Amino acid sequence: MSEIEIESRNLDLWYGSAQALKEITMAMPEKKVTAIIGPSGCGKSSFIRCINRMNDLVKDCHITGELLFEGTNIYGNNVDAVELRKKIGMVFQKPNPFPMSIYDNVAYGPRVHGLRNREELDRIVEESLKASALWNEVGDIPDRSAIDLSGGQQQRLCIARTLAVKPKVILFDEPCSALDPISTAKIEDLINTLKHDYTIVIVTHNMQQAARVSDYTAFFLLGELVEFGKTKQIFELPEKKSTEDYITGRFG
Amino acid sequence: MTSLIPPATSDRAAKVMLWVSASIAMLTLLFILGYIVVQGLPVLTLSFLLESPRLSGAEGGILPAIVGTFCLLLVTLLSAVPIGIGAAIYLAEYAPEGVVTRIISFGVECLAGIPSIVIGLFGYAFLVIYLGFGFSILSGGLALMFMILPWVVRVSEESLKAVPGGLREGSLALGATKWQTVSRVVLPSAIPGITTGVILGIGKAIGETAVIMFTAGSSLLMPTSLFDPVRALPYHLYILASEGISDKMAYGSSVVLLVMVLVMNLAAVAIQRHYGRHHVRN
Incomplete structure (x- = not known):
C-alpha cells in the first residue's frame, strides 16, 4: 500500500439530531482511486463532502472525530477551509460550469487566487483543457459560453477547472450520474489517467464503474462503513454478507 | 349529478371568455396610448422638447422638466442601486435564518406598502x-x-436566490472565498433579474x-446644481392640467x-440580452 493521503478516524456526522455517519475509520492512499459505493442514503456523499469541508455550508451539520489530510486534522482549530479547498478539489454530480466563457471557467480558480499574468493564465488553461481531454474539442473556441457545451463536455470542463488550481486530491461526487454512456466512458478514461498525478476519491452509484476505475473500494450502508479493501477483493471475495448482497444486486 | 352543459361547449365558452378578457386588457392599453398620442402629437415639435416654458407652461417647451426628471x-x-443590491446580497447570501433577518425582510415589505404621499411628507420633514x-x-x-428601495431589494433578493x-x-x-463567490459568480448570474x-x-x-411635489419643488428654471429645485415631468403635467393652464401641453408632456x-x-431588454448570453437555455 502506498502512502496514506487522507485518513478518517471515528468520524461521526449529524444533520441536526439525525446521525448520517457513524464511526467511519478508513485510509485513502496517495495517487490511487478510492471508490465509495452503497445504496442511496448510506452517507457516501455526506462522507466525501467532509473531505473538503463542503458540509460547513450545511446548516445544523455537526461533525466529530478526525479527518486527516497530510497528517493534519482538517477539522482542527487553525485550518482554513478556503485554503484546504485549493488542495482538495471537487467535481459534482450535476455539471456546474459558471455562466461565462470556457476560458474564464478554467481561469477562475487561478484568478481568484491572485494570478493576473495573461501568458501564465493562457498556459494553465491550455494545460488543464488538455489534461481533461477537452482541448481537441474546445481549444479553438475558448471564448464560447460554457453553457453551450454538451453535458459530458461541461463535466470535463469542471474537471479542467479543478485541475487549474493544481490540487493534490480530486473528489468526484457521482460525476457521471447525469451523463450518457459515451460521456461516462470518457470521464472514466480520464480518471484512469488522472490517478497518476492525483489522489482520487469517487462516490458512485454504479458498481461496474467502481470496479472499472478504482483501486480501493469502501462499501457504506446506513451511515456505517461495512467493508473496505482492494477493489478486486471487495468484488470477488467480500468478507461481509451485506457487501456480497449489494454487489450481486440483491438490494440497493 | 352531471352538468347540463356538455364539456365541449364549456370548453369553448371558457376560451371565448378568456379571449375577451385578454382583448379588453389589450384594448384598454391601446385606447389610452392612442388617445394620449392623438391629443399630444400636435404640440410635439422639436421646440417643445428643446425650449423652456413661457406663461407657466401655456407656451414654449418642457426642457427644464425633462432635464429635472433625468x-x-x-x-x-x-443611491437605490448600491443600497438595494447590498441589502439584497446580505439578505440572500449572508444573513443567518432567524429573527433579525425576518425583521429586516418584514421592514422592507412594510416600506413597500407606505403610500407615496406619506413618503413625500417624510421626505419634506426629513430631507x-x-x-x-x-x-x-x-x-x-x-x-x-x-420609495423604490423595497422594490429593488425584493427583486434583487429573488434574483440572487434563483441562482443555482x-x-x-x-x-x-x-478555494474561492464567500465574497469572491458572491461577487464573481452569483451576482453576475443575477444581473439580468x-x-x-x-x-x-x-x-x-x-x-x-x-x-x-413635497421634495423637489416646482421650479421651471434649468437646474445648475444638486441643490437646485426642479419640476419633474409628471408634476408639470399635473399643474398644467389641474390649474387649467393648457390641456394640449399636458398631453404633449404625457x-x-x-x-x-x-x-x-x-x-432593460437590451441589458438582459447582453448579460443573458451565458445563461441556460433549457
Missing part, C-alpha cells in the same frame, strides 16, 4: 427641513429612492408625483413621459 432619476438610481437640503434634486431623488446552489458550491470548491427590477423601479419613480418609460423598458 436629474432626479440619476440621484435615485445612484428638505431637517437635513436642510431644501426643495432640490437631492431631496427629490433621495425621497424617490425611499451548484454554482456557489463549484466556486467554493475551487436585478436589472429588470431596477428598471421597473425607475419606471415607477419616473411617473411618481406625490413624492416629488407623450414625452410615456416615451421615456418605453425607452427604459427597451433598455
